[in-house]
Amino acid sequence: MNINFFEIIDIASLLFLAYGLIILTGYVFLAIFSLFELRDYKRKHNFKDEVALLQSSHLPKISVLAPAYNEEANVIENVKSLLTLDYPSFEIVIINDGSSDNTLRALVSTFDLFLDDMIYFNHVSTQKVRGVYSSRNKAYKNLKIIDKENGGKADALNTGINCCNHDIVCCIDVDCILERDALLKLVKPFLNNTKKVIASGGIIRVANSCIIEDGRIIEVRLPDTFIARAQILEYFRAFLMGRMAWSRVDGLLLISGAFGMFDKKIVIEAGGYNHNTVGEDMELLVRMRRLMREQKIPYTVSFVPDPLCWTEVPQSWKVLHRQRNRWTRGTIETLDLHKKMIFNPKYGVLGLLSTPYWMFFEWLAPIIEFFGILFLIFMVIFGQLNWYVFLIFFGVIYSFSILFSITALFFEEFSFQQYKKPKYMIRLLRTALLEPILYHPFVMWAAVKGNIDLIRGKTTWGKMTRTGLSNPTKTKP
Amino acid sequence: MVSPIYLKMNLASDIHELPPILEINLVLTIVFFVFTLLLISLILYLRVHKNIANRRKEKLDLLLIDFINNYLFNEEFNKVKEMAVFKKRQLKTSLDKRVAISQILVFAENLKGESSAVIQEIFLGLGLYHFLISDLKKNAWFKKAKALFVFYQLNIKIPMSLVEPSINSSRNELRQQAFLYLLHSSTENPLGFLDKINTPLTLWEQIYIKNALKSYKGNTPDFSRWIDHKFPSVAIFCMKMIADYDQFEHIPLLLKLLNHENPEIRQQAILSLRDMEISETLEVLLEVLIDNFPNENIVLKQEILKTIGKIGLEKHLQAVAPFINKEDGILKVELQRLDRYFNPKSSKIENTNYTNNLQSDTINMSHGT
Numbered sequence A: 001m002n003i004n005f006f007e008i009i010d011i012a013s014l015l016f017l018a019y020g021l022i023i024l025t026g027y028v029f030l031a032i033f034s035l036f037e038l039r040d041y042k043r044k045h046n047f048k049d050e051v052a053l054l055q056s057s058h059l060p061k062i063s064v065l066a067p068a069y070n071e072e073a074n075v076i077e078n079v080k081s082l083l084t085l086d087y088p089s090f091e092i093v094i095i096n097d098g099s100s101d102n103t104l105r106a107l108v109s110t111f112d113l114f115l116d117d118m119i120y121f122n123h124v125s126t127q128k129v130r131g132v133y134s135s136r137n138k139a140y141k142n143l144k145i146i147d148k149e150n151g152g153k154a155d156a157l158n159t160g161i162n163c164c165n166h167d168i169v170c171c172i173d174v175d176c177i178l179e180r181d182a183l184l185k186l187v188k189p190f191l192n193n194t195k196k197v198i199a200s201g202g203i204i205r206v207a208n209s210c211i212i213e214d215g216r217i218i219e220v221r222l223p224d225t226f227i228a229r230a231q232i233l234e235y236f237r238a239f240l241m242g243r244m245a246w247s248r249v250d251g252l253l254l255i256s257g258a259f260g261m262f263d264k265k266i267v268i269e270a271g272g273y274n275h276n277t278v279g280e281d282m283e284l285l286v287r288m289r290r291l292m293r294e295q296k297i298p299y300t301v302s303f304v305p306d307p308l309c310w311t312e313v314p315q316s317w318k319v320l321h322r323q324r325n326r327w328t329r330g331t332i333e334t335l336d337l338h339k340k341m342i343f344n345p346k347y348g349v350l351g352l353l354s355t356p357y358w359m360f361f362e363w364l365a366p367i368i369e370f371f372g373i374l375f376l377i378f379m380v381i382f383g384q385l386n387w388y389v390f391l392i393f394f395g396v397i398y399s400f401s402i403l404f405s406i407t408a409l410f411f412e413e414f415s416f417q418q419y420k421k422p423k424y425m426i427r428l429l430r431t432a433l434l435e436p437i438l439y440h441p442f443v444m445w446a447a448v449k450g451n452i453d454l455i456r457g458k459t460t461w462g463k464m465t466r467t468g469l470s471n472p473t474k475t476k477p
Numbered sequence B: 001m002v003s004p005i006y007l008k009m010n011l012a013s014d015i016h017e018l019p020p021i022l023e024i025n026l027v028l029t030i031v032f033f034v035f036t037l038l039l040i041s042l043i044l045y046l047r048v049h050k051n052i053a054n055r056r057k058e059k060l061d062l063l064l065i066d067f068i069n070n071y072l073f074n075e076e077f078n079k080v081k082e083m084a085v086f087k088k089r090q091l092k093t094s095l096d097k098r099v100a101i102s103q104i105l106v107f108a109e110n111l112k113g114e115s116s117a118v119i120q121e122i123f124l125g126l127g128l129y130h131f132l133i134s135d136l137k138k139n140a141w142f143k144k145a146k147a148l149f150v151f152y153q154l155n156i157k158i159p160m161s162l163v164e165p166s167i168n169s170s171r172n173e174l175r176q177q178a179f180l181y182l183l184h185s186s187t188e189n190p191l192g193f194l195d196k197i198n199t200p201l202t203l204w205e206q207i208y209i210k211n212a213l214k215s216y217k218g219n220t221p222d223f224s225r226w227i228d229h230k231f232p233s234v235a236i237f238c239m240k241m242i243a244d245y246d247q248f249e250h251i252p253l254l255l256k257l258l259n260h261e262n263p264e265i266r267q268q269a270i271l272s273l274r275d276m277e278i279s280e281t282l283e284v285l286l287e288v289l290i291d292n293f294p295n296e297n298i299v300l301k302q303e304i305l306k307t308i309g310k311i312g313l314e315k316h317l318q319a320v321a322p323f324i325n326k327e328d329g330i331l332k333v334e335l336q337r338l339d340r341y342f343n344p345k346s347s348k349i350e351n352t353n354y355t356n357n358l359q360s361d362t363i364n365m366s367h368g369t
Helices: A005-044 A050-055 A075-083 A105-109 A153-163 A181-192 A226-248 A266-268 A280-294 A319-336 A345-381 A386-416 A422-438 A442-457 B011-017 B018-075 B078-090 B094-110 B113-127 B127-138 B139-152 B164-168 B172-185 B203-214 B233-243 B248-257 B263-276 B281-295 B298-312 B314-323 B328-344
Strands: A062-068 A089-098 A114-117 A128-135 A145-148 A168-173 A196-206 A210-215 A218-219 A259-263 A298-310
Touching: A005 A226, A005 A298, A005 A345, A005 A386, A050 B203, A062 A075, A062 A181, A062 A298, A075 A089, A075 A105, A075 A319, A089 A105, A089 A153, A089 B078, A128 A153, A128 A218, A145 A153, A153 A168, A153 A266, A168 A266, A168 B164, A181 A196, A181 A259, A181 A298, A181 B203, A196 A226, A210 B298, A218 B011, A226 A298, A226 A319, A226 A422, A226 B314, A259 A266, A259 A280, A266 A280, A266 A386, A266 A422, A280 A298, A280 A319, A280 A345, A319 A345, A386 A422, A386 B018, A422 A442, A422 B018, B018 B078, B018 B094, B018 B113, B078 B113, B094 B113, B094 B127, B094 B139, B094 B298, B113 B127, B127 B139, B139 B164, B164 B172, B172 B203, B203 B233, B233 B248, B233 B263, B248 B281, B263 B281, B263 B298, B281 B298, B281 B314, B298 B314, B298 B328, B314 B328
Parallel strands: A062 A089, A062 A168, A089 A145, A196 A298
Antiparallel strands: A114 A128, A128 A145, A168 A259, A196 A259, A210 A218
């Protein structure tokens, strides 16, 4: 069989094109499903009579678990903010994961803590717990601090699961800013469903540049930096389009580690968070779903699109690179651990849609894109590139990227309209135009590097430095 | 060697003779850009539309507040004439009517007695009753749900034929609003709808019903009526209510349910009886629980241990301790907690030597359970 050079180029071009078309079709379906889901959500929550329920003694008790590692600078503010959440019965469990700074000391002195010799059961094995602290001050009676040896976020959360008292756990990042009614909104799917709900996740919003007072967002502002604005668009696409759509077909595989609520019993039954992956949030949910499916118990996973949780996104390219590198490794590790599910009809939507989607669109997309760019360079070097043709192909990809971001912006406008000033919308539109050229290639490279690092055996999280959100003057433009 | 056509072509000259694949791409590029422009226009439209709607809402809110205050408190106000004028001039669109309804709900929430009757009068006078009745007749579940919500908030009666089909709607929200309407509008049997439901009650619905019962003005229903309901969720709800409303006369019934075949009902029976804390029945309750303990599942065993901790004595703990297996770690921890509670200084239960891996701090050590 003789295949000449041009035929190879033809075949490669067609493969890239076919892949592009599949992705494009997938995104169109995501957009359609999420539009229906958002519309339904808005219609369902049109009564505004939920505040009265906050007095109800029949609402389930919730344990809020927040791991803290070297959070000395902001931990007090963050805990105070968590303590003021509106919910009738909840406990805050802060897990000091072997911080090397004064996180524990700051907590002990501020909240008047004493070493509480409580008894708890180790459902999941963890690093050694040095002590569990409660407060002498009755105002902080629902606060518990666990001091343990360093074991990473998954280990810290498992310790929290072992020591907490309630059957529903809400796992958050300690530096997240939660809306006052966040717990009530996130717990609702657990209560208002005829199927068993094993987890519910919330949308994560970007807090950079927002005005914050007493641990609450009082004014939503658009970040000044391009990198943060690009992440806003990314989050719109991921949450308002991606997860809303997956929620509609009950195929969610990921609830963000920054804000998710779980049925503790199922978490324990599934074995808790996995210490051996950097994508512990996704891996846990996949394992929980797999467990329910294998036990043939009807269940569902919910997603709440209200802006309930705000977080600081990386402001520097270096930190962003680390984060995306880690996300990629987490995705691959999870897919590898649960490869049995991929294309397996036994797992229904998860087997036939969700896991293949994650494999082809989340894991392989950056790799294929990277090889596409290499292929392009190769063609340029060998003089095989017709620039007109290139422009046509580039045009279709670029226009689709913009269309996808603008669709996400439209969903934001249609649903929650958080960026109220017209200038914010103009800047976001401008970001959407630049993002495919200036931001996307970088994120793609970080993902490719994540693949390389995984092959090399890298298993660390990578340091995540934050500029801080607590001082409003710092964030004013 | 075959050279692909696209290596040779020149877009400027060959635009009309593009290979199909490139033609498709070019068309798609144009389509995507057109869609992008359309979406940007839609975003602008939404923004402008929302702003206009908000401005109209703000303006109408002020006019409504003024109108309703005059209607309520100004004796010289010509109610009939002004009502007709306001309705004709201000309530032209569906948005206007919905804004008016929202404002009337705010007044209804804050006014009681005679004033609330006047609010009803305004609601009817402005033609909002017929507006919402037409919503109820539509297929849109969210319009029906909202209409029912408004009717029960304003205590306005509507034909039952418009409510009853919603009791068994497939939409939770509509079903819930139908329950609440029926509860509020009933004079004698606020929970009568429980006889007609054909889906279980969600916990969310139970919380809403309980909340609505707080403001129910008629006689408190006898919750035992639905204790044998075909849906365990209804029975469980009624058992919770028996405890909440201290319907002590039903304690024998609850004691009987401690041996019900459904573990969830048994669990709620334990919870309700534990919450009611009636000294005369405590011994009977503990006796039944201890008898049942060896055969219960782990969740119920935990509840029994908690009950012993709350209302029992050390002898009750001693009685169940032998039935806790070594592998039941959670139960062992619960047992240890109770052992420490009953005997703060030294363990008396066999094989429950309390240890944990905390570093002791003699100054700060606490011995709470």
